[in-house]
Amino acid sequence: MCGICGVYGEKKTADVSKMLGAISHRGPDGKKIEVSPWGSLGFCRLDIFGSSGANQPAISIDRQVAVVFNGEIYNFEELKASLSFKEDITDEAELILALFLKYGEKCFSKLKGMFAIAIMTSLKLILARDAVGIKPLVYFSYKNRLYFASEIKALLQVKEDVIEIDEDALGEAAVFGFVFSFEKTMFKGIGQVRPGTYLVFESGKIECKTFYKLPSSFYEYSSSNETGITSKFSSIMDSSAKRFLMHSKHPQSIYLSGGLDSSLMTWFLQKNSHAPLDTFNLFDDDKSEDRSFASKVADELRTNHEEIKTNIEECLQWIDHYLYYYESLVTDGIFNVIGSLAFHILSSYIGKTHKLAYCGEGADELFGGYYWMHSHPLGFSDRLRSRAYQVNNGNTRINDYIQKKFPANDSQEDNIRREIFDILMGPGLTNCHLWSVDRSSSAFSFEARPLYLYDDVREWALSLPIEKKISGKNTKILLKKYAQKLGSPLFAEIATRKKIGMPAAMNVSLKNLSAYALKEFSNKKGDDNPHKQYASFFNTDLERLMFDRFYQIFIVNRGKVPHNVTSVDKM
The missing domain is CATH 3.60.20.10 (Aminohydrolase, N-terminal nucleophile (Ntn) domain)
Structure with a gap:
């Protein structure tokens, strides 16, 4: 980088x-x-x-x-x-x-x-x-x-x-x-x-x-043989891991959440590495299941594992730093703001000792993750239309897009799933997840590499039809089947357990941040709201807090480094 x-x-x-x-x-x-x-x-x-x-x-x-x-x-x-x-x-x-x-x-x-x-x-x-x-x-x-x-x-x-x-x-x-x-x-x-x-x-x-156009996620695949597909997945991930590991002469690290994507990524990277890799996990609750599974994966694969516990005080200290480097806003739309803030905090620890880290971005998009969207596509469609109606800022392009792709009279779940795939693999990946990965890793002077998005992996995964990824409410079918074939009871359990996800895994901090934001904006309603012209854009006080800080940093102060950002850098 x-x-x-x-x-x-x-x-x-x-x-x-x-x-x-x-x-x-x-x-x-x-x-x-x-x-x-x-x-x-x-x-x-x-x-x-x-x-x-x-x-x-x-x-x-x-x-x-x-x-x-x-x-x-x-x-x-x-x-x-x-x-x-x-x-x-x-x-x-x-x-x-x-x-x-x-x-x-x-x-x-x-x-x-x-x-x-x-x-x-x-x-x-x-x-x-x-x-x-x-x-x-x-x-x-x-x-x-x-x-x-x-x-x-x-x-x-x-x-x-x-x-x-x-x-x-x-x-x-x-x-x-x-x-x-x-x-x-x-x-x-x-x-x-x-x-x-x-x-x-x-x-x-x-x-x-x-020079490149993202292909549809619904290509026809020439073979329906399950063994052939899992074998191909294994070989293409192995070769990609080897290629990635060759491109550095520094110690290499991994964002390990304890979920299926990051655990499989760690499996492929560690088995192709000549030395133990360093894995990192962030949590805010000692009873976190994700923390427990991340630790078990690290033990089984013999990585050098580090756990970092965060809390509301640390989250508050990092908000301006996160926004200054993120340069955009994440609201409670498809994703949740706490996920990218947590990624930023974890990156601050990785950057102290490493110049390179691997992340699992792209796996959900390529292999059919995001359970709640694919299992309840009609609810997702209703939510988008509701938010578009609430905002109604005259952006006819977005309103027309939603009415065309997610019409109220469309009850065909497969049609909506196709549109969800396009959003997730397109702007959701680029303008949310990859934006966050680049800004947070670069803020602490190291490079983050998404293994699943290597060209060979990406093009092959996009060639698979949806039934190899999702069936009813069963998501990530291919990744789960591969994990179950590894011969590891731990990976078999990871394949079948319900992954909490970074936002929910940080649920304690999210609740405390929301309470803090409510207190900050309790006296800033109606005419006292400094951003009342944007009132319809935000659902929660946490979103309003983030926008208020974003506005101060970039509009009022023209992107100058906030004084508290410098102090956080020295932590």
Whole structure:
């Protein structure tokens, strides 16, 4: 993981320096600014492979093309071997430069991994983002210039006009729980590069082009043989784990919740590792079942396991820090705010000792998780329509989408499940879970890698029909069957037990946070509410508390570091 930023259309070196300073936490091991006649690029490096300094931007011999890159290219060696001048390529930025010089804009479809790329030439700027948006890339245009960065806070340092909330994006977050539009952020005028696409900025105009389109979750699969499917799952996860483990020379860690996804991920990673991996679990109740199962998995797989207990006081200390780095809002829509806050707190402990961690994001989306949505699709549909009616902020695109995809007169559960899959695998994954994973890991200067979202795993899982994932109220069928075949009584029990989930596993903290928010806003109703124009967007006082702090940090203070964020960093 690294941080990238830049401006095209003018040099603006001072602006790039400001942006780079705002994202220095993403790359504390070296930084560099490259200035050309048509723009400037900034880069800060997180050392994953044991080298030092800043080895980017990569620049062509004639100095007409420059590349900055954030992420990991897992087929680096194969792509390097395909080039005639491979001896000159020592890192991924140089590989991307070589591929671009040979293939032009077609180079992006050849990459396997997670990436955000900026390619600057004398004629244009190109911004590209990986297939599902694991790595972030945000931008805005101003006076024939285009600014881009890994995080919004960098752009806010140089944005000259007023910083405003995008009410359409806020309305989407109020309905779904996250910004639904791939291209939007919570800030008016600041967009993000859509996953699987690249933007071309040329002669003051922006054009979006697609190099990858997420396939339907309902592909037909050529084989219905159960043994063949579980064997394929085993082999593809094994090869992916081996490939991931090769891409670091530092101690490697795992977010281990004790549920099926993270436990299976730990199984594959540990069995392919030459040394014990380090696992981490967060809890707020000594009687937590998830805590107990995480500990049992760690014991069986012989990982180095660390348990972290949190409480309401710690959660309150972290709220501003979380919001400052998260740069968006999670409301009680499809998901729950406490889950991403808990992930942030756990990341603060991992970052003290590690530069790399593996997470289970993508497993629910690919293999049919989220029991309550798939087991009660009609209730989910009703809830979306109800929230859209309550918010009713004039966002006709979202209202039309909900009426088309979740009509009140549709009682066919399979139809609704298809739409749920699309939401979960699309904006739910990119704009909620992956957004959270990137921001929280980068806040503490380490890289988080979602094993289930490796290209080979993702494409194979998307090729499976729904009956291999969900049957009635039975979800994650394939993962459960595989866990039961491992010959481990513990994994067989994990496969059949009801997973609590991070929000419910933090139920004590959630209740206490909600009580605190109620007290904070008890005297801020009606005309006394500082954000009364947004009253219909929020259901709970906890949502109002989060929005109030978000508004202060980003709108009132223009994304400057809150004083209490610095103090938390020193904990």
